[in-house]
Amino acid sequence: MTPEQDIVDRLLKAGCGDFVVCGGARNAGLVALLEAADGLQVWKHFEERGAAFFAMGRAKDTGRPCAVVTTSGTAVAECLPAVIEAHYSCLPLVVLSADRPEIFRGSGAPQVIDQDGIFGNHAVRYLDGWDGHGPLHLNVSLEEKVIDCRDWQAEVEGFLPQKISFEVRSLRDFLDDGVFKGIVAMVGGLEPEDREDVFYFLKELGIPVVADVNSGIRELLQDLLVSEKTFSGHLPGRVLRLGEVPVGRLWRDLEANPATSVLSICRNGLPGLARKSMVIRGEIGRVIRGLGEADFIGDVRDDFSRGRPIFSQTDERLESFPDSEPGLVNLLSVYATTGESLFIGNSLPIREWNEYGQRETPYARVFANRGANGIDGQLSSWLGATAETPDSWGVFGDLTALYDLAAPAMFSQVECQGRVLVVINNGGGQIFERLPRLSQLAENQKDAIVQSQNVDLKGWAQMWNLDYLRIESREGFDALEVGEKTLLVELIPDFGETEQFYAV
Numbered sequence: 026m027t028p029e030q031d032i033v034d035r036l037l038k039a040g041c042g043d044f045v046v047c048g049g050a051r052n053a054g055l056v057a058l059l060e061a062a063d064g065l066q067v068w069k070h071f072e073e074r075g076a077a078f079f080a081m082g083r084a085k086d087t088g089r090p091c092a093v094v095t096t097s098g099t100a101v102a103e104c105l106p107a108v109i110e111a112h113y114s115c116l117p118l119v120v121l122s123a124d125r126p127e128i129f130r131g132s133g134a135p136q137v138i139d140q141d142g143i144f145g146n147h148a149v150r151y152l153d154g155w156d157g158h159g160p161l162h163l164n165v166s167l168e169e170k171v172i173d174c175r176d177w178q179a180e181v182e183g184f185l186p187q188k189i190s191f192e193v194r195s196l197r198d199f200l201d202d203g204v205f206k207g208i209v210a211m212v213g214g215l216e217p218e219d220r221e222d223v224f225y226f227l228k229e230l231g232i233p234v235v236a237d238v239n240s241g242i243r244e245l246l247q248d249l250l251v252s253e254k255t256f257s258g259h260l261p262g263r264v265l266r267l268g269e270v271p272v273g274r275l276w277r278d279l280e281a282n283p284a285t286s287v288l289s290i291c292r293n294g295l296p297g298l299a300r301k302s303m304v305i306r307g308e309i310g311r312v313i314r315g316l317g318e319a320d321f322i323g324d325v326r327d328d329f330s331r332g333r334p335i336f337s338q339t340d341e342r343l344e345s346f347p348d349s350e351p352g353l354v355n356l357l358s359v360y361a362t363t364g365e366s367l368f369i370g371n372s373l374p375i376r377e378w379n380e381y382g383q384r385e386t387p388y389a390r391v392f393a394n395r396g397a398n399g400i401d402g403q404l405s406s407w408l409g410a411t412a413e414t415p416d417s418w419g420v421f422g423d424l425t426a427l428y429d430l431a432a433p434a435m436f437s438q439v440e441c442q443g444r445v446l447v448v449i450n451n452g453g454g455q456i457f458e459r460l461p462r463l464s465q466l467a468e469n470q471k472d473a474i475v476q477s478q479n480v481d482l483k484g485w486a487q488m489w490n491l492d493y494l495r496i497e498s499r500e501g502f503d504a505l506e507v508g509e510k511t512l513l514v515e516l517i518p519d520f521g522e523t524e525q526f527y528a529v
Contacts, residue, residue, distance in 0.1 A: 029054040029172055032121065032165050033062075033179075035152055040184025041090035041119055042066060045080040045409075047073050049096020051136065052123035054172035055165075056094060062179030068412075068438055072431045073100045077107035077120065078402030079435060082409020084116045085392060088218075089184045090157070091409075092119035098136035101143060101164075106401050111160040112147040113396030114269075115292040117186065118160040120148065126166050140164050157186025158292065189292070191307035193315040199265065199288045199303070200230075207262035208232050209251075211276060213269035214239040214395045215309065216292070222310035223267055232265075237272050238369060238378045239393035244386055252335040252380075260285050267309055269395045270297035272375050293396075336384075342529055343381060348498045349526040350451060350518035351381040356499055357447065357516065358382035361418045364445065366390040368407040370421035371400045374449060378420070390414075400425040404432035404446070408439050416443035416507070423450040424476060426485075433489035436511055444511040446491070451518055453477040486513040 026034070033055065045068040046056045059067050068083075070076035076093045083091035095101045101122040111118035122140055129137045141164045142150060148162040149155045200208075210232055215223055220241045227234055227242075233251045236243040243250065253275035260275075260282050266289040270276065279285055280298055287302035290313075294306025305312055343355050354377045361367050367388045369375040375393055392410045394403060403425050411417035417440070426448045453475045466474075486493035492512040494504060498519070505514065 027054070027172060028165055028167060029058050030177065032163060033058055036090070036092060036119065036121070036163075037179055037181050039090060039152060039155075039157075040182055041092050042181035043080070043083050043087065043089065043091035044068070044094055044121075045070055045076045045083070045091065046094045047071065047076050047096065047100065049100060049123070050169070051097040051125065051167060052094055052121075054167060054170075055121065055123060057172050058174055058177060059094070061174035061177055064179055064181060068435070070435060072434070073103035074106065074402065075405040075429065075431050075434070077104035077118070078110075078405035078429075079409035079412075079432075081107045081111050081114075081116055081118045081402075082392075082406040083412065084111070084118050084409075085114070085406070086410045086412070086414075088117075088216075090117040090119050090161070092121045094121045095123065096136070097122070097124050097140065098138055101140050102138070105144060105147075106399065107406075108144045108147050108160045108162070110394055110396045110399065110402070110406075113293055113295070114394070115158045116160070116396075117157050117184070120144070120160065120162045122162070122164045124164050124166045126168060157184065158189065188311075189307045191305050191312055191315070193305070193312060195288065195303055195305060196290070196312065196316065199263065199286070209256070209261040209264050210234045210236075211264055211266045211271045212236040212240040212242065213266065213271045213291075214393055215241055215268040217241065217390065219268070219309040222313045226313045235271065235273070235275060237269075238367075238375065238382060238388075239391050239395060240268060241388070241391045243379075244384055244388070247384065250384065252339070254335050262286065264288075266290070266297070270398075272379055272395070339381065342526055345529075346519075346522040346526040348519040349522035350449065351377055351526055352522065353496070353499070353516055353518050354378060354449070355381045355383065356502055357420065359386075360502060360505060361420070361445075362386040362388060363416070364389070364418040364443070365416040366392065366411050366414050366418065368392040368403075368410060368417070368419040370403040370407075370419070370425045371395070371398055373422055373451075374420050374425075401428045404429040405435070408432060408435045411444075412439040415440050418445045418447065420447045420449070423448055423478065423480065423482075424453060426482070427478070427480065430485065433485075433491065433511075436489060436491075441511045442509055443507045445507055445514060446511055447514045447516055448482055449516045449518070450480070450482065451520075451523075452479060482513065482515045 043066045044059050073095050080091040080093040104120050124140050148160040155161045224242045234246050234249040235253045253273045263286045289304040296302045296304040343352050407419040492510050495515045497517045
C-alpha cells in the first residue's frame with residue numbers, strides 16, 4: 026500500500042468521506058486517488074483558504090469530518106484561519122497536506138517550509154489521538170512518482186466522536202433547588218442536536234432568556250424572550266450561558282461585573298470571560314438531560330415586564346426609519362423566513378439581526394461562524410454548510426464579502442436553486458462607528474479603522490454569472506425574485522435615516 030493509500034484509508038476508517046481538493050504537484054497522488062474512488066464526495070477549489078472554510082462548512086452541516094487536501098509550501102498555511110475557527114467551534118475539520126520528503130526540511134529548497142505542526146495547539150497532529158472535537162492536521166511526506174489507482178476500493182466507516190465526560194453538580198447548585206429569582210439565560214449558537222433539549226429546558230425553567238439568532242430557538246421563545254438592553258445599568262445576579270459565546274453587549278458587560286455569577290455550558294469548555302466564572306464542557310443536550318427528571322418550575326414572571334417596552338420602542342423606531350440599516354435588516358429578516366437555511370455573517374449583521382430581526386417565525390436552520398468571531402471565510406463557510414440545500418440565504422457585510430471574493434467559484438458545484446446572497450453595503454466596517462471608545466478619534470483615525478469603501482458589487486455578480494438586485498429602500502424588496510441561479514442582493518441603507526435611527 027502506498028503512503029497515499031494508507032493515509033486516505035485511515036481517514037475513511039475515521040468516518041471522513043468528504044474531501045475538498047486543491048491543485049498542485051506534490052498532492053497529485055492524493056487527488057488522483059480520491060478522484061478514482063467510488064462513494065466519496067470530492068469537491069474542487071483553486072484556493073486553499075476558501076477551500077478550508079468550505080470544508081469546515083461541510084463539517085458544520087453534516088457533523089462528520091471533511092478534509093481539505095493541499096500541496097506543499099505556503100498552500101497549507103492558507104488553512105490556518107479555518108483551522109482556528111474549527112478549533113474554537115469544535116468542528117472535525119481535517120487538513121491533509123502533502124510535503125516534500127523529510128530530507129528537504131530546513132534546506133530552503135523550492136516549496137519547502139516547516140509544515141509539520143504548523144497549526145500549533147489549534148489542531149491535533151495524529152489520527153490516533155484525535156477525539157473528533159476539533160481539527161486534525163495530517164502532514165504526509167511524499168515522493169514524486171506515478172500512483173497506480175487501479176483496483177482501489179474506498180469504504181467510508183461511521184464517524185463516532187468520543188463522548189465528552191462531564192458532571193452536573195455545579196449546574197444543580199447553580200439552579201439552587203428551583204429558586205430561580207435573578208437568573209437570566211443567555212443562549213448563543215447551538216448545534217442542531219442540542220436545540221430541542223435547550224428549548225424544553227428553558228420552557229420548564231421559565232426564566233428570562235436573551236437568545237442569539239444562531240441559537241435556532243430565538244423565535245420559539247416568545248414568552249420568555251427579553252432584550253439584553255433590559256439589563257443596562259442593572260445586571261442580573263446570575264447568568265446561565267448555553268452554547269457559544271453570546272454576541273451582544275450584555276455578555277461583554279459581565280467581564281467587569283464579578284458580582285454576577287456566570288455558569289457556561291458549551292462544547293469547547295472555554296468560559297468566554299477572562300474573570301472568574303464556572304464552565305461545564307460537554308454536549309449541551311446531554312448535560313441538560315443529565316439533570317434527570319427534577320421538577321424545575323420557576324416563578325419569575327415579574328422580571329419580564331421590563332423587557333417588553335424595549336421591544337416596543339425598537340419596533341416604533343423601525344417604523345419611523347424604514348430605510349435605515351436596522352429597518353432594511355428587519356424587512357430582510359422577514360423575507361429570509363422563506364428559505365430552507367440562513368447563514369448570518371460577522372460582525373454587524375448578526376448583531377443587527379439579534380436586535381432588529383423579526384421575532385415571530387423560526388428559521389429552518391441557522392448557521393454562523395462564532396468560534397473566533399472573525400469575518401474571513403464567511404461566504405465559503407456558508408457554501409460548504411449549505412452545499413446540498415436549496416433556498417439557502419446568506420447575509421454578510423461588505424468587508425466580509427471583499428475578504429472572500431473567490432468564494433463564488435464553488436457555485437458550479439453546489440445547489441443554487443433559490444440561493445440568495447445578501448451583502449449589506451454600508452461603505453465599510455460601520456460596527457466600529459458605534460464603539461464608544463472610538464468616538465473621540467479624529468476623522469482620519471476613524472477612517473483607518475472603519476476602512477471606508479465605495480465598491481459597487483454589480484461587476485462581481487457579472488463575473489460569476491449571478492443574478493443581481495440592488496435595494497436602496499423598502500420598496501426595492503418588491504423586485505426580489507429567486508430562480509435557478511444565485512441572486513446577489515446588494516442592500517444599500519439610507520445613511521441619513523440610519524444616523525437618525527441611532528440618534529433617537
